[in-house]
Amino acid sequence: MAQEKSKPKNGVTAKDVKKIAKLSRLHVEADRLEPIAEDLNGILGWIEQLAEVDVEGVEPMTSAVDMAAPLRADNVSDGGKRDDVLKNAPKSDDGFFVVPRSVE
Amino acid sequence: MTDLTKMTLSGALDGMAKGEFSSVELTQAHIDACKASTKLNAFITDTHDLALEQAKASDARRASGTVGKLEGAPLGIKDLFCTEGVKTTAGSKILGDFTPTYESTVSANMKADGMVMLGKLNLDEFAMGSSNETSAFGPVINPWRKDEDLVPGGSSGGSASAVAADLCLGATATDTGGSIRQPASFTGTVGIKPTYGRCSRWGTVAFASSLDQAGPIAKTVKDSAILLESMAGYDAKDSTSINADVPDWSASCGQSVKGMRIGIPKEYAIDGMPADIQALWDQGIEWMKAAGAEIVPITLPHTKYALPAYYVVAPAEASSNLARYDGMRYGLRVDGKDLTETYELTRTEGFGDEVRRRIMIGTYVLSAGYYDAYYLRAQKVRTRIVQDFENAWETCDAILTPTAPSAAFAVGRKVSDPVQMYLNDIFTVTTNLAGLPGISVPAGLDKNGLPLGLQIIGRAMDEATVFKAAAALEDAAGFKAKPEKWWV
Amino acid sequence: MFIAPRVADEKDWIVTDTGPWEIIIGLEVHAQVASKSKLFSGSATGYGSAPNTQVSLVDAGMPGMLPVVNEFCIEQAVKTGYGLNAKINLFSRFDRKNYFYVDLPQGYQISQFEHPIVGEGEIEILPIDGDGNVGEPVTVGIERLHLEQDAGKSVHDLSPDETYVDLNRCGVALMEIVSKPDMRTPEEASAYVEKLRGIVRALGTCDGDMEKGNLRADVNVSVRRPGGELGTRCEIKNVNSMRFIRQAINFEARRHIDIIEAGGEIDQETRLFDSVKGETRTMRSKEDAHDYRYFPDPDLLPIKLEQSFVDKIKANLPEMPDVRKARFMSDYGLPEYDARILTSDKTKADFYEVVAKGRDPKIASNWTMVEFFGALNKSGLELEDSLVSADALGCLIDRILDDTISGKIAKGVFEKMFAGEGTADEIIERDGLKQVTDMGTIEAMVDKVIADNAGQAEKAKENPKLLGFFVGQVMKASQGKANPQAVNKILREKLGL
């Protein structure tokens, strides 16, 4: 199973996992950092083969459609649906979303 | 009366048009089949009462002379499409009891065409998976079975399973890397991913925005054309929607392929491909030749890099698209001691292993210091893949390949090795990266009696050629096998 | 990159025991586009609505919702770009800036990172010190202008342990205008913001209302030895008045100097300005700095503008403040001071031009600047909220010029107009302020004053200076309404001067 996995030169470390978990607001127990790093390295090691492709002078592709963004007219055509917006809220009060305190 | 669930969509529409049966009768038959199919776990949410109401309304419309393209047809909707007033989960716990106040453009188009919705179909969590085992609502079981439970493929496993088991006449699905075509191949059904931009993404839960496309899973090529005609169309609410008319694709089915140039990419003959699949591919070439098509060898040299490029681009976009699931405005909230802990607990409990894995990969490849090496490079490789296809279109009109490198496999077999799982999409992912239409047509059975599909890829916006070639393939293959009804 | 070649004037150095320092200042100004609907959705942008009533499913980041670009916002960014003498980029793109916050429903802000809609430009500013002395003009480079979405609003005082979130502002279009680090004094920084405000208001692309937060500045401050190596900078977020900008810079520069002189090092951090204490304080340190993971928003395609589209915008640009100032000086013959004050703001300049129409430009300027702006200042009112229209002020001036009332009476009339008591004519009529020009009436008043002051009248022949006393008495008797010229003439006759 592990035969596909090759270690990249700059592999993901436990410290990296901690950082990306924090950035993506995921909780990772300390003893899971190392195994997750290994798991990600398995995938990233396989992805490393992209380095073989000659991309000299190649434009990056950001969309599958080769068009310019359509532009809409500046009309008020939406909003005014507070109840819809709040309908699925875990907590709301007096027209506001209520969330854990965001400042100390 | 004959078993109404055995009908094709087009047959059922004809039957209702001729007054042979009503939508209520047709719908009831499918509801009965759904109720008897819980072992397949194809549906997350049943909407049987709603379906009967819709069927009644449809019959009334028909009586008054109003008949839509899908009038009275009982169908399933992948639970990635938001449906007004009906819980939508994306196969995840994180959406909690989220009940949209809006209807996705695709399902709204189908409603407007008279669809009857039987329920919301199971899928891999946020459409991330190739076996339907990442669903928070348990794996979907493939109706095709040999001694053990098999996966239906993914992520549209619920859609594929339900259509293969005759629980609905057709279903919506979505395809980001192969999620329509690979499950179609695993279940002996037809699945088409149209050109990127054909179906609006508005109201469909996003996985990877630049790759996601909706499409149908159906029993026949013509059924898939009828469904796609309803689903597709320009939508000003989606900036990537293509402003073009929807052609009469069902009319393309059955047209001659005489003189059509079919490309055979040598790079798709990968090491270790099962002999059955190679043989079926060769057979497909012979069928197309016999139908009057010209076979052209082509080269798509960057094929092997498509999957690794995809596993940079898709997780990167997903890591950002899934940031909105934070427990603040809708869905699950797991309270922690402060805001940060609430975010982390919510997202850690709400997302499953594979989704968390992809969020972390995506976050990593976009983070400072890695962006150029991974994300930017993957996007450039993506350009290379597009160039490969552009070169190919100079000598061919459509491309014939296998859909997937294997038949359906046993539940649990590949879950521990993500890369092995990802390899399922090796033949399908190229069209997502390039935005091209691709269809999977059931073409035969492997030595174990499991269905295998062949894929036709076409030029952007040229679904007509894809349908034409697919119908010819379907005709030649004459695939009529059905799974034994072991689940009833 | 971050180059700051200009060295501050010696007079602007901060000299301490260790020697001179100069302040290096760069600003990021967020200007809300004056659009009816949001940048990516059709919800309204009005100020002060009930919470979450101007929110679409797109703004709330509901699953499957997608952004569609508002064309008007694109136009306003281009227009503003021209106002900044900047390069307009026909190709630009929206990127996602990823971070978690309760007022950011999507988990990312749609902004422009790699390809902003407007590139480099420059504007000229005139710094004015606290005593009103005008300094030498300074050219401030513009790094870029990009479009982005505003976030929602968090309310912390409705519950002790929770935050209330209102998404009405969420998704409103902002133009972020980034300057080069070309300013050296707090006065230059506020003059720069004042200038930007004048430009966007002249263009109509932003209402410039700083109190509502429709124009706000992030101030980057560092210190260095004059002409020396750049110091570490700190960013002070969301400063929303000219005075606060100056206060924040003064405080921050002093803080840096104190730390460095005590042998310490400046931490690159984001700070907040506390306007009550007049201090800045840490908001987030570099260790907490985000990794925003910018990447092109896959829900949006690139913005590709036709040359004809931008040409049309350019052809229809209104007059810019600098051009208008020059015209006020040449066409109206106004002194530089008047022209500068009047054209610093489009509304003021428009007001003046109505007042000046068909009237003496200098008298119109005096009345506009001294009386009218003075009254606005004193009352704290915005020009838009004033009860005196330009036409009404013009009519008042007409009554002075046609001798209906004297200039002195006119000031009283103006006060009443400003208080909303009516037009000049109404007030003159109501209060009977019309100048007395009837010679018979004036003669009677003069006779009475002379009779009452017979002794003084005798002395007047030897001492003509007493004329002033008599004029004063007659004017007093007429409650200021007698025509002064007529009073003078008759008094001279009667007193035999």
Ligand SMILES: [Mg+2]
């Ligand atoms: Mg900024």
Ligand SMILES: [Zn+2]
């Ligand atoms: Zn900004």
